Amino acid sequence: MFPFLIKIKNLILDILFPPICLHCRKTLTANQYLCETCHNSIQLNTSLFCPVCRLRLAENKKICGHTNYLLGAAGNYHDPVLRDLIHYFKYESFENLSPILGEIIINYLKLLNFKLLNFIIIPIPLHRVKERQRGFNQSKLLAKNIAGHFNLELIDALKRIRKTKPQAQFKKAEKRAENIKNCFAIKESAIKSIKNKNILLIDDVFTTGTTINEAVRVLKQNSAKRIIALVAAKA
Numbered sequence: 001m002f003p004f005l006i007k008i009k010n011l012i013l014d015i016l017f018p019p020i021c022l023h024c025r026k027t028l029t030a031n032q033y034l035c036e037t038c039h040n041s042i043q044l045n046t047s048l049f050c051p052v053c054r055l056r057l058a059e060n061k062k063i064c065g066h067t068n069y070l071l072g073a074a075g076n077y078h079d080p081v082l083r084d085l086i087h088y089f090k091y092e093s094f095e096n097l098s099p100i101l102g103e104i105i106i107n108y109l110k111l112l113n114f115k116l117l118n119f120i121i122i123p124i125p126l127h128r129v130k131e132r133q134r135g136f137n138q139s140k141l142l143a144k145n146i147a148g149h150f151n152l153e154l155i156d157a158l159k160r161i162r163k164t165k166p167q168a169q170f171k172k173a174e175k176r177a178e179n180i181k182n183c184f185a186i187k188e189s190a191i192k193s194i195k196n197k198n199i200l201l202i203d204d205v206f207t208t209g210t211t212i213n214e215a216v217r218v219l220k221q222n223s224a225k226r227i228i229a230l231v232a233a234k235a
């Protein structure tokens, strides 16, 4: 289509469906997704966490001994604006929200102020059937934003080797672990590139941690060094 026709089409769409804030539904003047008040209300965390006991941890401190990786969560899932952003991004396929959520994670990483030395970025993969349904892998889009900003290498090292059931249907931790067990493998082509590397493992949210635990297990098996699971929000 000619550019001016696209402009006219967008103008008509804006008149029929004026952009509104995803959270408070206020009409927006510019083509954004959140009003300034809602955007500014998102509270960023200022530390890393233990993925098990959720103890706040400084990057250089010894971890509490619960597990072999750290959790970096930009915000919290009970934050109503952040929760709406993630919901629309993930379940309503609002692909355009990835730069906003990416920026939230980037700002959080800047607050932590630690050196991303020898770090590479790896997204949690979706099963290809799921990715086709959604149209994109939300973790990979976030990973691209973060990698681009900090000039880090993004390596799509993990693959799903079997389909799992939605984790929400399992209440017991053992059942969730059983469902996810052995669902990941390292791609043959990536085995060399993760050896002795520090890894930012990207997902959208951290709830029970079962999926991340399994990904960490496979990465550690393949000689990954330090791992920080990095998400937009923790539950």
Ligand SMILES: [Zn+2]
Pocket: 021, 022, 023, 024, 025, 026, 034, 035, 036, 037, 038, 039
């Ligand atoms: Zn708003």
Ligand SMILES: [Zn+2]
Pocket: 050, 051, 052, 053, 054, 055, 064, 065, 066, 067
């Ligand atoms: Zn702990």
